[in-house]
Amino acid sequence: MLAVVGLAHGAERVLKVGVIHHSPPMSYVDASGGLTGFNVEVMRELCKELAARCETVVLTLDRVVDAVAAGEVDFAAVSLLVTPERRARLLLTKPYYRSISVWFARPGVKPGEARVAVVKGGIQARYAQARGWAQLPFDNHEAIFGALATGQAQATLLPMANAVALQQDPRMSAQGLASTVVQDPELAGDAALGVNPRDRALLDKLNDAIDEIKRDGRFDRINTRFIPFRLQ
Incomplete structure (x- = not known):
């Protein structure tokens, strides 16, 4: 047995x-x-x-x-x-x-007009690259939060769930970032x-x-x- x-x-x-x-x-x-x-x-x-x-x-x-x-x-x-x-x-x-994606930036900053922080290997990074945006690639979303907080990046493109976490991060409250859902089939599905x-x-x-x-x-x-x- x-x-x-x-x-x-x-x-x-x-x-x-x-x-x-x-x-x-x-x-x-x-x-x-x-x-x-x-x-x-x-x-x-x-x-x-x-x-x-x-x-x-x-x-x-x-x-x-x-x-x-x-x-x-x-x-x-x-x-x-x-x-x-x-x-x-x-x-x-x-x-x-x-999933859908969200654009975060200071008011008035539009896609293609600022350095955008993205996670390497993500759909959002590929989307930004295809459009010739100035990118700051990072290994993870936590690094993106830090880059926005210090002003190293002026914008980011994130999946919706990560975007919610960014909104709730206390470091972001003083940044005055505005969010916009990106209505593009390449970033949703x-x-x-x-x-x-x-x-x-x-x-x-x-x-x-x-x-x-x-x-x-x-x-x-x-x-x-x-x-x-x-x-x-």
Whole structure:
């Protein structure tokens, strides 16, 4: 009997999961030094559904697609806007919410007229580059907040959830930044998780797990905990 128990325990699947730090409220290190955030807690519930032990691997956003495509991680607990380029390299789960982008700048500063802070590897960075805007690329959203607070950057383009975190950051209150939702299809759409392209079985299990945590209310509870609006 002990041998059987040991075999069962040994058969537990270990999944490597890519996460990014310093991207509140989606994933960040809290005051106690623990990793948390909307995507981190969603990941933990998905791993429970998969009955798997998940080990996190810290990545920067510009490394996420490459790491998943190369099999360095089994999946990434990162909101990836679904694009044809990403579909060509990764397996993508069913969408778990829709994302839009927000322009933040001092009043009167328009896109293309100022240095815009962006996160390397993000859709927003690609959008700014394609339009020839003067960019200040950073590894994470926390660095963007700091650049705006010190005046190093005059504007930023962020996903909606990160934009809300920026609005709530006490360093921003004195900056007088105005926000505008950017109505461009390139900056809006379905957000999904990236999965190792050689593991379609894992993709199917993650899709089932997403359905389950939405069905039983766990997704909504995580949403309420970290984001002051309902993700759809």
